[in-house]
Amino acid sequence: MVDATPAPLVNPRAGQVALRWLLFAILALFALFYLMPLFVMITTSLKSLDEIRSGSLVALPVQVTFEAWRTAWSSACSGIQCEGLRPYFWNSVALTVPAVAVSTLIGAVNGYVIAQWKFRGANLIFSLMLFGCFIPFQVVLLPMARTLGFMGVAGTIPGLIFVHVIYGIGFTTLFFRNYYVTIPVELVKAAKVDGAGFFRIFWSIFMPLSLPIMMVTVIWQFTQIWNDFLFGVSFSQAGTQPVTVALNNIVNSTTGVKEYNVNMAAAIIAAFPTLFVYAVAGKYFIRGLTAGSVKG
Amino acid sequence: MAAWLERNVPRILLAPSFLAVLVFVYGFIAWTAWVSMTRSRLLPKYEIEGFIQYERLFAAPRWDTAMNNLFIFGALFIVVSMLLGLLLAILLDQKIRTEGALRTIYLYPMALSMIVTGTAWKWIMNPGLGIEAMVRGWGFDEFAFDWVIDPDMAIYAIVVAAVWQASGFVMALFLAGLRSVDEEIIRAARVDGIPTWSIYSAIIIPSMAPIFLSAFIVLAHLAIKSFDLVIALTGGGPGYATDLPATYMYAMAFSRGDIGQAASSAMVMMTVVFAIVVPYLYSELRAKRG
Amino acid sequence: MEAMLEIRNLDKSYGATEILKDINVSAEPGGFLVLVGPSGCGKSTLLNCIAGLESISGGSIHIGGRDMTHVSPKDRNIAMVFQSYALYPTMSVARNITFGMKVRGVDRATRASKLQDVARQLQIEQLLDRRPSQLSGGQRQRVAMGRALVRDPQLFLFDEPLSNLDAKLRVEMRLEIKKLHHDLGATMVYVTHDQIEAMTLATKIVVLKDGVVQQIGSPAEIYRRPANLFVADFMGSPAMNLIPARTSRESGGTRIEIERTGGAPVVLIDTRNGDLPEEVILGLRPEDIAEAGFRAGEEVQEVKCLIDMVEPAGADTFVVSRLAGRQVTARLHSETTAQPGSTLDLAFDLGKVSYFAQDTGERLN
Ligand SMILES: Nc1ncnc2c1ncn2[C@@H]1O[C@H](COP(=O)(O)OP(=O)(O)O)[C@@H](O)[C@H]1O
Ligand SMILES: [Mg+2]
Numbered sequence: 047m048v049d050a051t052p053a054p055l056v057n058p059r060a061g062q063v064a065l066r067w068l069l070f071a072i073l074a075l076f077a078l079f080y081l082m083p084l085f086v087m088i089t090t091s092l093k094s095l096d097e098i099r100s101g102s103l104v105a106l107p108v109q110v111t112f113e114a115w116r117t118a119w120s121s122a123c124s125g126i127q128c129e130g131l132r133p134y135f136w137n138s139v140a141l142t143v144p145a146v147a148v149s150t151l152i153g154a155v156n157g158y159v160i161a162q163w164k165f166r167g168a169n170l171i172f173s174l175m176l177f178g179c180f181i182p183f184q185v186v187l188l189p190m191a192r193t194l195g196f197m198g199v200a201g202t203i204p205g206l207i208f209v210h211v212i213y214g215i216g217f218t219t220l221f222f223r224n225y226y227v228t229i230p231v232e233l234v235k236a237a238k239v240d241g242a243g244f245f246r247i248f249w250s251i252f253m254p255l256s257l258p259i260m261m262v263t264v265i266w267q268f269t270q271i272w273n274d275f276l277f278g279v280s281f282s283q284a285g286t287q288p289v290t291v292a293l294n295n296i297v298n299s300t301t302g303v304k305e306y307n308v309n310m311a312a313a314i315i316a317a318f319p320t321l322f323v324y325a326v327a328g329k330y331f332i333r334g335l336t337a338g339s340v341k342g
Numbered sequence: 343m344a345a346w347l348e349r350n351v352p353r354i355l356l357a358p359s360f361l362a363v364l365v366f367v368y369g370f371i372a373w374t375a376w377v378s379m380t381r382s383r384l385l386p387k388y389e390i391e392g393f394i395q396y397e398r399l400f401a402a403p404r405w406d407t408a409m410n411n412l413f414i415f416g417a418l419f420i421v422v423s424m425l426l427g428l429l430l431a432i433l434l435d436q437k438i439r440t441e442g443a444l445r446t447i448y449l450y451p452m453a454l455s456m457i458v459t460g461t462a463w464k465w466i467m468n469p470g471l472g473i474e475a476m477v478r479g480w481g482f483d484e485f486a487f488d489w490v491i492d493p494d495m496a497i498y499a500i501v502v503a504a505v506w507q508a509s510g511f512v513m514a515l516f517l518a519g520l521r522s523v524d525e526e527i528i529r530a531a532r533v534d535g536i537p538t539w540s541i542y543s544a545i546i547i548p549s550m551a552p553i554f555l556s557a558f559i560v561l562a563h564l565a566i567k568s569f570d571l572v573i574a575l576t577g578g579g580p581g582y583a584t585d586l587p588a589t590y591m592y593a594m595a596f597s598r599g600d601i602g603q604a605a606s607s608a609m610v611m612m613t614v615v616f617a618i619v620v621p622y623l624y625s626e627l628r629a630k631r632g
Numbered sequence: 633m634e635a636m637l638e639i640r641n642l643d644k645s646y647g648a649t650e651i652l653k654d655i656n657v658s659a660e661p662g663g664f665l666v667l668v669g670p671s672g673c674g675k676s677t678l679l680n681c682i683a684g685l686e687s688i689s690g691g692s693i694h695i696g697g698r699d700m701t702h703v704s705p706k707d708r709n710i711a712m713v714f715q716s717y718a719l720y721p722t723m724s725v726a727r728n729i730t731f732g733m734k735v736r737g738v739d740r741a742t743r744a745s746k747l748q749d750v751a752r753q754l755q756i757e758q759l760l761d762r763r764p765s766q767l768s769g770g771q772r773q774r775v776a777m778g779r780a781l782v783r784d785p786q787l788f789l790f791d792e793p794l795s796n797l798d799a800k801l802r803v804e805m806r807l808e809i810k811k812l813h814h815d816l817g818a819t820m821v822y823v824t825h826d827q828i829e830a831m832t833l834a835t836k837i838v839v840l841k842d843g844v845v846q847q848i849g850s851p852a853e854i855y856r857r858p859a860n861l862f863v864a865d866f867m868g869s870p871a872m873n874l875i876p877a878r879t880s881r882e883s884g885g886t887r888i889e890i891e892r893t894g895g896a897p898v899v900l901i902d903t904r905n906g907d908l909p910e911e912v913i914l915g916l917r918p919e920d921i922a923e924a925g926f927r928a929g930e931e932v933q934e935v936k937c938l939i940d941m942v943e944p945a946g947a948d949t950f951v952v953s954r955l956a957g958r959q960v961t962a963r964l965h966s967e968t969t970a971q972p973g974s975t976l977d978l979a980f981d982l983g984k985v986s987y988f989a990q991d992t993g994e995r996l997n
Contacts, residue, residue, distance in 0.1 A: 069433060069436060069438075070438075072433060073430075073433055073434070073438065073444055076430060076448065077444055077447045077448070079506070080447050080448050080450070080451060080506065080510065081447055082466075083451075083459075083462040083463065083466060083506065084450075084462075086462070086465065086466055087462050087465075090465065098471060099471065102475070102476045102479050103466065103471065103472055103473060103475065103476040104476060152359060155355055156355075156356060156359050159352040159355055159356045160356070163351075163352035165352055165353060168352075168356065171356060171359075171360050171363075173623075173627055174360075174363055174364070174367075174368070175359070175360075175363050176623060176627070177367075177619075177620070177623060178363050178367040178368075180563060180615060180616075180619045180623070181367060181371065181612060181615065182566055182567050182588070182608070182611045182612055182615050183567070184567075184569075184587075184588055184591045184592070184604075184607070184608040184611055184612075185370065185371055185374050185608040185609065185611065185612045186366065186367065186370040186371070186374070187591070187592075187595060187604075187608070188373075188374060188377065188386070188595055188601060188604060188605060188608070189369075189370040189373040189374060190366070190370065191595075192386070193366075212362055212366045213366070215359055215362065215363075216363070216367075219359065230716050230718065232714040232715070232716050232717075232718035233718050233720065233721075235680070235683070235685045235705075235712070235714065235718065236712065236714060236718035236719075236720075236779070237720070237731075238684075238685060238704075238705045238706065239683060239685070239705050239706065239710060239711065239712045239732075240706070240731055240732030240735055240779075240783075241706035241732055241735045241736050242706075242731070242732075242735045243348065243351075244348070244351045244352065245351075246735060250720075250723075250731070251720050251722070251723075254722035254723075255721060255722055269453060272455070273454070273455035273456070273457075273458075274455075275455065275456065275457050275569070275570040275573070276569055276570065276592075279573075279592075280592070280595075280596065290455050290457045290458075290570070293455075293457055293458070293461065294457050294461075294573060294574055297461050297464070297574070298577065306465055306468075306471065309461060309465065310461075310462070310465060312461075313457075313458045313461040313462060314458075316455060316457070316458055317453075317454050317455060317458040320453045320454065320455070321450065321453055321454070323453070324449075324450055324453035328446055328449070331452075331453060332449065332514050335452065335511055335514060335515075336514060336515055336518055345704075348704070
């Protein structure tokens with residue numbers, strides 16, 4: 047997608063130079079539209095409350111201060127607790143890392159089985175998993191809450207990991223399956239004749255091939271789980287909330303004055319990991335998005 | 343035994359996931375469906391009582407609002423995102439040198455949590471200090487932009503934020519679609535002297551029908567599930583003005599202690615999603631086999 | 633001599649669809665068995681069954697005298713070359729070739745020396761560190777062969793190994809495979825849809841159609857005496873002329889009458905074959921129809937024919953004439969003066985003729 051540069055349909059002939067400028071102007075305007083909230087978030091987070099009240103939304107900070115960031119990170123109040131985002135940020139890390147790792151691994155094995163070791167019923171199982179990707183999670187919220195209680199992990203991080211893994215394997219399986227079906231079945235046959243078994247073939251032949259889809263899946267899962275709010279708010283309790291829930295609590299905290307700069311700093315902190323991943327591995331992020339919707 | 347094991351490794355490995363899906367997706371749906379037919383309140387009861395919960399649901403003004411909102415929000419969100427996405431994709435398809443950078447800018451909101459999006463737009467649309475104050479500061483004293491606190495307009499505020507978040511994604515989908523059209527066909531059309539706009543309207547866009555469908559499905563699906571954005575941006579308010587089925591369900595389940603209502607509203611949501619998604623997935627899966 | 637490969641009453645179905653029906657085939661040690669047939673007829677499936685990559689629904693497979701019907705591929709002592717080569721994309725050429733030995737626990741020194749032997753034999757020594765993606769089609773093909781050779785198996789299986797190469801390379805590699813077979817003295821089973829490959833390589837050909845064996849025989853037998861219309865039509869290029877004809881008994885032999893529009897029927901007298909049904913399909917290869925005067929023999933009979941088309945093909949020139957509504961091709965020498973629209977005396981060599989039943993298509997003589 048990145049390197050495809052088809053011939054332009056609008057030819058930059060003399061009379062069309064103006065059109066070309068118009069095109070750029072429109073594109074730039076849209077760029078402003080998309081960038082504006084990020085810009086406002088950053089500038090607001092660097093202002094003092096006084097400056098916010100007296101100045102304009104889009105004005106650059108006159109006096110840059112990192113006070114709001116400090117507060118957001120370590121002392122902002124959500125409800126009765128005033129520990130900032132920090133503990134919740136680490137909660138998110140602690141639940142995202144294992145949930146991503148486990149769901150990706152399961153997806154890889156599932157995809158490998160479904161694409162390359164077809165057996166009667168494998169396609170039905172895949173269809174069932176695929177439909178499962180599309181359910182509104184509201185429909186499993188109630189029974190899951192009871193199940194987590196039953197398993198003794200209600201309101202804990204392991205409980206949340208479990209939930210994310212369960213509802214993540216549909217997508218991870220889909221990703222890997224769609225990748226592995228493009229690999230000719232002869233490869234497995236050749237390896238079988240060479241004497242390799244199921245795991246050997248997976249490990250020596252498929253794993254080394256899987257780096258791109260691994261990246262796509264890990265990034266997809268990371269974004270999904272890090273940004274999740276519904277499961278976080280439904281299945282966590284005071285000390286175990288993920289960062290999105292804590293952010294929402296801080297922003298909607300009814301105690302004290304509204305500290306918009308702190309809210310913005312907190313929002314940026316919560317958004318930082320996924321934005322960072324997007325910045326360094328955007329290619330895989332886009333591929334995941336398109337693969338997740340226009341399933342191949 | 344070893345041979346049996348060797349032959350059945352694939353089945354054995356897929357079995358846990360299969361069971362998990364069976365229990366945690368289909369079993370749970372069944373559980374919710376069951377409970378939606380009972381008089382469950384704070385705790386689930388298991389005596390089937392018929393459709394009383396659905397009767398209550400459809401009689402509840404709050405649910406009515408939620409469904410109305412879903413319709414307004416969903417329709418606007420889908421239509422505007424699609425139009426904007428298509429426009430951006432076509433504009434970007436004109437061999438723009440800065441395409442990579444622009445695409446990155448248009449798409450980054452998709453990497454954000456809806457809570458972050460909601461928080462940001464809540465601040466931007468803050469009547470006292472946001473856009474309204476800014477424009478008034480420019481001398482337009484009468485300017486008003488208070489959608490977030492206006493019960494009639496708040497739902498449109500949500501549409502704005504949602505479109506901001508998802509339109510770049512639609513752009514990426516459409517751009518991929520535009521690029522996948524056979525280059526030779528376009529060349530042939532240009533050799534035939536067909537003007538650019540009709541190349542788009544008569545050749546390229548019609549050949550992208552499957553992508554339109556995909557985009558529609560994804561957006562519809564997002565709209566029905568959207569929950570975080572409303573919570574962060576308006577909290578469902580003012581009053582219940584921006585309630586969506588998702589927030590209604592959540593409120594019933596976790597703050598009102600009305601499990602029966604929560605379950606029945608979830609079932610209605612699922613019905614709506616499946617009415618859209620099932621035919622699509624079914625045709626996709628069939629097309630792939632055939 | 634005991635067969636190296638013996639397939640008895642093999643059946644294979646996917647669900648309700650029968651792909652292979654009652655296959656009985658054997659290959660002698662050192663033999664080159666070619667399975668040939670149009671695409672989709674079940675050749676690859678049969679080869680996969682021999683390899684143990686597909687389970688079979690009925691019958692048995694013996695390799696080297698052992699019943700291998702339920703043995704897994706790795707224990708069948710076979711090696712296989714695939715149409716797509718199926719090289720492991722992330723491994724170097726050297727690792728591709730030695731992977732099988734490594735899996736089997738062969739020690740490093742042996743692996744290295746065997747690799748060297750095979751690389752020398754196939755002249756791929758300078759490629760050993762490359763990835764498959766850095767190789768040309770022909771080189772990939774060699775590596776795939778190397779992976780098979782290094783195994784030193786009882787039985788080599790080839791699934792259309794040359795069909796992804798361009799025409800020139802295909803001819804080269806065909807010769808090379810033939811030489812390899814000669815040098816190794818190994819037993820090979822080779823699948824192709826290309827009848828020329830089949831003719832040039834095989835010591836024994838099995839013609840398949842829709843999962844049913846049509847004929848088994850040496851290349852000469854298959855070519856000269858096709859068992860039915862399908863084989864007659866499929867083997868040989870240009871294909872055998874198959875002309876509907878009427879027969880009747882005469883004092884000198886069998887009178888063969890072929891209709892033609894705008895002219896008297898062609899009449900031929902066959903003195904060797906009697907007892908034919910009234911309606912037959914007469915089969916003559918293009919090379920058995922020559923320009924009058926260029927072919928002599930008791931059974932050669934000349935007929936004046938209207939020439940529709942002339943196709944010079946270098947060494948030969950093919951001319952086409954219409955008989956009984958069919959285009960009949962004759963293979964003439966390249967200096968022929970035949971012109972489209974003119975008439976020419978053609979010599980039909982009835983010594984080489986085949987007759988087929990019009991209803992069943994089976995060979996009659
Ligand atoms: N896994 C399968 N399931 C069902 N049918 C199959 C399968 N594999 C092959 N077939 C069918 O078996 C027939 C023979 O295929 P194949 O052996 O590949 O043919 P060939 O190699 O002669 O071209 C084809 O009609 C094909 O559609
Ligand atoms: Mg084949």
